[in-house]
Amino acid sequence: MGSSSFLLIMVLMMGAMFLMTRSAKKKQQQAAEMRNKMEPGSGVRTIGGMYALVKSVNDETVELEVAPGVHAIYSKQAIAVVMDPVEYNRLVHGDEPEDEAVEDADATSEPVAQAVVDAAEAETKDAAEDKDEPVALSKNLDGDKEASAK
Known part of the structure; x- marks a missing residue:
């Protein structure tokens, strides 16, 4: 057994x-x-988290443009992700794709975010009034500072 x-x-x-x-x-x-799939012009992220553009691809290495005019040679094994141009530009340059769905989402997200900030501020003020303590400074989405003391 x-x-x-x-x-x-x-x-x-x-x-x-x-x-x-x-x-x-x-x-x-x-x-x-x-x-x-890497080819010149592709956007990549290295295993170290650096974003770069592919300038040339060799057998075991790849030449990357890590900053405008700055090229470095990396092992192909150091490439973690090959990205499509839209994703690369969104991550690196902050370019949002020209899409109505994205614009609609942005239009609705700001009032929602402002409502969340307003609710949090009201809760903080209520808690401070209960304790008779000054309310901490807060910053709303427009960047204006508000302060109130009891």
Whole structure:
């Protein structure tokens, strides 16, 4: 009975190891495919979190423009993500895509955010009035400072 338990445990461990190595190989293949999609002009993020533009791609290395006019050579293995131009420009330059859905979302989000700020300020003022303490300075979305003391 002891040897059959041992054998069962060994089979389960081997199965788990097989599944783990299989998923790791699959992830490596997906990363290699992603890196093969790099071409000059692509936006990338390195494993260190730096965003850059691809200037040239070689067998094992890639030349990146890390700042205007500043080029550096990186290993292809150092590339974590290859981004599409819209996503790269949004992250790096803050460019929002010209889309009505985005404009509609921006139009509705500001009043909602202002309402949240107003509610938080009212709650703070109520709490301060209960304790007879001055209300802390707060900053609303327009950047104006408000202060009130009891």
